Amino acid sequence: SFRRSLATHSVSSPRISDLSYLIASTIGKVELETVEEGLETKIIGDIVDRAISNVFAKYTEPDEFDFLLGKFEDGLTIQSGSSISDDEYLETIKDSETLKEKLISMCNPMTGSSAIISALEFTLEGLYLGSKLSKNSHNSTAKYSI
Numbered sequence: 001s002f003r004r005s006l007a008t009h010s011v012s013s014p015r016i017s018d019l020s021y022l023i024a025s026t027i028g029k030v031e032l033e034t035v036e037e038g039l040e041t042k043i044i045g046d047i048v049d050r051a052i053s054n055v056f057a058k059y060t061e062p063d064e065f066d067f068l069l070g071k072f073e074d075g076l077t078i079q080s081g082s083s084i085s086d087d088e089y090l091e092t093i094k095d096s097e098t099l100k101e102k103l104i105s106m107c108n109p110m111t112g113s114s115a116i117i118s119a120l121e122f123t124l125e126g127l128y129l130g131s132k133l134s135k136n137s138h139n140s141t142a143k144y145s146i
Helices: 002-008 016-027 040-059 066-073 086-093 097-106 113-129
Strands: 078-081 134-138 141-145
Touching: 016 040, 016 078, 016 113, 040 113, 066 097, 066 113, 078 086, 078 113, 086 097, 086 113, 097 113, 113 134, 113 141
Parallel strands: none
Antiparallel strands: 078 141, 134 141
């Protein structure tokens, strides 16, 4: 988020899309004894995914985002990533008052747009890890759909 703040000259909150940098930096700091050489990235990625999934399950109800899944069934796709601007994210959610309210509730007491965007990425990744959405990743972006 610090990198994004410098690049966009705005306040930014940490996002799920920032975690890819965590994986790269962790490999050099944590020594993992694996059966095969080169599995460190996968192992650390799996740990991060499990942590996201566990936190999402702890703080949300199983059917809490069914209304959003309905929008995906109607053809909605959302692109996320560190290169996606705040304005693009806000454009995605501007027509869904229910989604905005859920996201604001998730990041309460923080209500700024950067916190809401962080909550959106967290929700999308949580739904993906819960096998409710599909995700197509390319470079530093991900496209969520059904």
